[in-house]
Structures are given as C-alpha cells and as structure tokens.
Amino acid sequence: MALNGAQRSVTILGSTGSVGMSTIDLLDRAPGRFAVEALVANTNVERLAEQARRLGARLAVVADPSRFRDLKQALSGSDVEAAAGPQAVIEAAARPAEWVMAAIVGAVGLPATMAAVDRGALVALANKESLVCAGGLMTAAAARSGATLLPVDSEHNAIFQVFTGRRIEEVERLILTASGGPFRSFDRKRMSDVTPREAVAHPVWDMGAKISVDSATMINKGLELIEAHHLFGVPEERIEILIHPQSVVHSLVAYVDGSVLAQLGTPDMRTPIAYTLAWPQRMATPSARLDLARLGQLTFEAPDATRFPALRLARESLQAGGGAPIVLNAANEVAVKAFLEGQIGFLDIAAAVEDTLARESIPAIGSIADVMALDGVARAHARSLLRRRNVVQLA
Ligand SMILES: NC(=O)c1ccc[n+]([C@@H]2O[C@H](COP(=O)([O-])OP(=O)(O)OC[C@H]3O[C@@H](n4cnc5c(N)ncnc54)[C@H](OP(=O)(O)O)[C@@H]3O)[C@@H](O)[C@H]2O)c1
Structure with a gap:
C-alpha cells in the first residue's frame, strides 16, 4: 500500500x-x-x-469555462497544467490517481464521481447527492470496476469503521445520529422567520452553505438515510435517526446479539477524511481529543417529524424507489438556492420538495444519463412550482 x-x-x-x-490541511501536515x-x-x-502551486499539483481545473483565462494567469510560471469546463472536470477524475x-x-x-468509480479508484465519498441520485448504479459500477467507496460523511464513516468485515445478516439496525441543526428546539412559527444567515450558522459543524441549510431543515439526515441504505445494503425500515446535539457519537450499528458498536470523536471532519485518506491504515490528525469526563454528559432524543417534514419525505422517496430520490434531491437543491438568495422562506424549502415529489411522474432509472435527465426535469418542475406558489421570482 502506498503509505508504506x-x-x-x-x-x-x-x-x-x-x-x-x-483534506488539503491534512495533506499539508x-x-x-x-x-x-x-x-x-x-x-x-x-x-x-x-492550492495547486503550493501542493505541486499536475492539473488544476475550473468548471466554469469563463474563468479559464484567470486560472491560466494565476498559474503562469508554474508547472501546473490548467483546464476548464464540465468535461475537463470528468477527465480530471478519470486521471490515474x-x-x-x-x-x-x-x-x-x-x-x-462516476468517472473515478468506473476506473476502480479508492473514492472518498463526500458528495452525498451523487449517491442519493445514483446509489444503485454507483455501487454496481464499483462492484464491476473494483472501486472502493470510502464514506466521508462522519455518520457513514463511523458505521464503516464498526461495520467492516461483518456480515449484513448480523446487523439489526443502523442508527444515524443527527445534531438537530440550529433550529432543533424552534417551533414552526419561529422557523418561518429564520434568515439564511441563521440557517448557515450550524451549532457544531463548520460546513458549506448548502449542507448547512440541509442540516437546518434536516433533509441532510434524510439524504444520509438514503446514502446509508446504498452504502451498507440495509433496508430503510432498519435505519433509525437519533438526535444527539453534541455530535460526539457519530453513529451506531446494532447487531443481532444485542451489541451496539459506535464510533466517537470530537466534531471535526478531518478525522473521517483522514480515515479515508490513509485507508486501510490510520494517520495522525490535529483534531481536538475527546475528553468525556470534561464533557460530562451526552444526550439523545427522538427526531420530530412534524416540525421537520423533510425527514419523512426522504423516507417516502426511498420507499417509492426508482427516480424518486433524484426528484427529492433536485427540488431541494433548487429550493435551498432560492432560500439562500432570499427568494423564499425557510419552511418553503420542504414544501417545495413535497410539491415537486407529488406532481412529478417518477420513471425507472437505468443509466447515469437517465439520472441527469430526470434531475434536469425535476429542477425545471421545482422552479415552476415555486413561481406558481407566487413566493419567488425565479428567472
Ligand atoms: N462540509 C462538511 O463538513 C461536509 C460533511 C459531510 C458531507 N459533506 C458533503 O460534501 C460535499 C461538499 O460539501 P462542502 O460543505 O465542502 O461544500 P462547499 O464548501 O460549498 O464546497 C463545494 C466545492 O465544490 C465545488 N463545486 C461546486 N460546483 C461545482 C461544479 N459544477 N464543478 C466542479 N466543482 C464544483 C466548489 O468550488 P468553488 O469553491 O469554486 O465554488 C467547492 O470546491 C457536499 O455534497 C456535502 O453534502 C460535507
């Protein structure tokens, strides 16, 4: 193995x-x-x-073609090759890392992500939306190519750490923990007034804007439920969600003999990322060490599906199967963007997802092209529903 x-x-x-x-912080160290x-x-x-100059990368790619000239300029005098556009992004993933x-x-x-899976790479999977949309296709492609999917989401990474080498028949339940997000104790009335700034201020994790809003609506946990189903082959009804505001127990696996195995750590993404980066070995990280005596207590509670309907919608879309999770994801991406741009309210996000799911006809999915086509149709549908609800002036 390379790390030796x-x-x-x-x-x-x-x-x-x-x-x-x-990830780059770990490379630097x-x-x-x-x-x-x-x-x-x-x-x-x-x-x-x-980043490319400092790390001596061979190639830097910007997806937005209009930024190519700026990238070339910023890299001038270095040995880093520059490329731009969506096709160049796919080609970068296909290169032999x-x-x-x-x-x-x-x-x-x-x-x-599929280009990396198709060539049999070790794929550290943070991009949960791709697994939500194409879980069956991706796990089948990995089985064909010999790719290893290494979950980066802290919950799935936790399960991966205590699940590896075990047999699925031995697993009774997966228990995904959730912080509950910034509005865990808000009633619906209070939620109706929250701003994008409040929604992205996650109480525990420091993350990108989209996943922070997903955590606030709790659709993030719904997406993770779908992700866990595909990664570990456990049916939806045997995957539970448990609110755990401290985010120390990252998830648990309950076995048929009554044993429950968990992985713990302070909430720092460098720990799960390092687990995938060094896999199958481990590497040191600077993450704060867990001090349970100082922490004193860990608390757990059941999620509230009435205040957080997105959880139910994710379960229903997984039960419906076919392209339903693609529609769920596409509508959510459109609605989160509209919320972040101040065009709709916080509660409109889950409502838009529910409307789109109810109205979209859900075809079977046989290829990545089918996934991308349905994703496009569902996005257009979600935008037009938002327009018709008269809550947003989308272009
Ligand atoms: N953040 C976390 O702690 C965390 C934890 C678990 C899972 N995840 C998952 O990891 C993924 C990334 O989350 P994040 O929080 O890191 O998001 P983020 O901070 O918003 O970063 C997104 C990255 O994707 C790039 N990007 C966006 N659109 C692109 C496109 N069309 N082509 C190529 N690159 C594109 C962005 O480039 P620019 O900077 O140029 O826009 C940026 O590098 C998400 O799927 C999220 O659910 C995140």
Missing part, C-alpha cells in the same frame, strides 16, 4: 470547499506522503491556483 513508502497519488474534486480544504494529481473547483480560481476525494456539492458532481 511510495506516495499515494490523490485528486480532490471540490478542493476549494469546506471538505476540500480540510503530511509532507511527502501524498502526490497531488488534480484539483478541481467551480469558480474560485484564486484559491485553486494557490489512486485516491479521489469526491467533494463537489450537489448532483452536478455525479459524472466526475
């Missing part, structure tokens, strides 16, 4: 985001252990070029 001597080659899709920067093949961002060429961090936000990250 040779360098491990790595590519980071979404290097300028929250997960991408935590382990000089000589990793060689960077490619870094990918959407528009942030300044940060991308700085041993390990790929899939940390683009949203379903737009699916084609590049």
Whole structure:
C-alpha cells in the first residue's frame, strides 16, 4: 500500500470547499506522503491556483469555462497544467490517481464521481447527492470496476469503521445520529422567520452553505438515510435517526446479539477524511481529543417529524424507489438556492420538495444519463412550482 513508502497519488474534486480544504490541511501536515494529481473547483480560481502551486499539483481545473483565462494567469510560471469546463472536470477524475476525494456539492458532481468509480479508484465519498441520485448504479459500477467507496460523511464513516468485515445478516439496525441543526428546539412559527444567515450558522459543524441549510431543515439526515441504505445494503425500515446535539457519537450499528458498536470523536471532519485518506491504515490528525469526563454528559432524543417534514419525505422517496430520490434531491437543491438568495422562506424549502415529489411522474432509472435527465426535469418542475406558489421570482 502506498503509505508504506511510495506516495499515494490523490485528486480532490471540490478542493476549494469546506471538505476540500480540510483534506488539503491534512495533506499539508503530511509532507511527502501524498502526490497531488488534480484539483478541481467551480469558480474560485484564486484559491485553486494557490492550492495547486503550493501542493505541486499536475492539473488544476475550473468548471466554469469563463474563468479559464484567470486560472491560466494565476498559474503562469508554474508547472501546473490548467483546464476548464464540465468535461475537463470528468477527465480530471478519470486521471490515474489512486485516491479521489469526491467533494463537489450537489448532483452536478455525479459524472466526475462516476468517472473515478468506473476506473476502480479508492473514492472518498463526500458528495452525498451523487449517491442519493445514483446509489444503485454507483455501487454496481464499483462492484464491476473494483472501486472502493470510502464514506466521508462522519455518520457513514463511523458505521464503516464498526461495520467492516461483518456480515449484513448480523446487523439489526443502523442508527444515524443527527445534531438537530440550529433550529432543533424552534417551533414552526419561529422557523418561518429564520434568515439564511441563521440557517448557515450550524451549532457544531463548520460546513458549506448548502449542507448547512440541509442540516437546518434536516433533509441532510434524510439524504444520509438514503446514502446509508446504498452504502451498507440495509433496508430503510432498519435505519433509525437519533438526535444527539453534541455530535460526539457519530453513529451506531446494532447487531443481532444485542451489541451496539459506535464510533466517537470530537466534531471535526478531518478525522473521517483522514480515515479515508490513509485507508486501510490510520494517520495522525490535529483534531481536538475527546475528553468525556470534561464533557460530562451526552444526550439523545427522538427526531420530530412534524416540525421537520423533510425527514419523512426522504423516507417516502426511498420507499417509492426508482427516480424518486433524484426528484427529492433536485427540488431541494433548487429550493435551498432560492432560500439562500432570499427568494423564499425557510419552511418553503420542504414544501417545495413535497410539491415537486407529488406532481412529478417518477420513471425507472437505468443509466447515469437517465439520472441527469430526470434531475434536469425535476429542477425545471421545482422552479415552476415555486413561481406558481407566487413566493419567488425565479428567472
Ligand atoms: N462540509 C462538511 O463538513 C461536509 C460533511 C459531510 C458531507 N459533506 C458533503 O460534501 C460535499 C461538499 O460539501 P462542502 O460543505 O465542502 O461544500 P462547499 O464548501 O460549498 O464546497 C463545494 C466545492 O465544490 C465545488 N463545486 C461546486 N460546483 C461545482 C461544479 N459544477 N464543478 C466542479 N466543482 C464544483 C466548489 O468550488 P468553488 O469553491 O469554486 O465554488 C467547492 O470546491 C457536499 O455534497 C456535502 O453534502 C460535507
């Protein structure tokens, strides 16, 4: 394995985001252990070029073609190759890095994530939307190509750590923990007034804007439920959600003999990322160490599906199967963007998802092209529903 001597080659899709920067922080702390093949961002060429120069990446890609000239300029005088556009993003993932961090936000990250899976890479999977939309296709592709899916979400990483090597028949339940987000104790009336700024201020985790809003509506936990189903092959009715505001117990696996195994740690994404980066070994991280005596107590409570309807919607979409989770995800991405832009209220997000799911006809899905087509149709549908609800002036 590369970490025993040779360098491990790595590519980071979404290097300028929250997960991408935590990954780069770990690379910075382990000089000589990793060689960077490619870094990918959407528009942030300044940060991308700085990362690529500092880490000696072979390639830097910006998805937005209009930023190509700026990227070239920012990299001038270095040996880093520059490229731009959605196809270049996919080609970056297809280059022969041993390990790929899939940390683009949203379903737009699916084609590049699949390119890494199709060539049999170790794929550190943060981009949960791609698994939600194409879970069956992705796990089948990994089985064909020999790719290893290494979950980055702290909950799934926790389950992966206590699940590896066990047999699915031995598992009674998966228990995904959830912080409950910033509005855990708010009633619906109070939620109706919350602002984007309040929604992105997560009480425990420091994350990108979209996942922070998803945590506030709790659809993030619904997406994670779908993700867990695909990653671990456990049916929806055997996956539970448990509110745990301290985010110390990252998730649990209950076995048929009554044993319950959990993974614990302070809430710092560098711990699960490092687990995937060094896999199957471990590497040191600077994450704060867990001090249970100082913490004193850990608390748990059942989620409230009435105040957080997005949880129910995610369960229903998984039960419905076919393309329903694609529609759920697409409508949510459209609604979260509209909320962040101040065009709709917080409670309109789940309402828009529910409306779109109710009205969209859900076809069977047989290919990534089918996924992307339904994603596009559902987005258009969600936008027009929002317009018709007269709550938003979307272009
Ligand atoms: N943040 C966390 O702690 C956390 C934890 C678990 C799972 N996740 C999952 O990890 C993924 C990333 O989350 P994040 O919080 O890191 O998001 P983020 O901070 O918003 O970063 C998103 C990254 O994706 C890039 N990107 C966006 N659109 C792109 C496109 N069309 N093509 C190529 N690159 C694109 C962005 O580039 P620019 O900077 O140029 O816009 C940025 O590098 C999400 O799926 C999220 O659910 C995150």
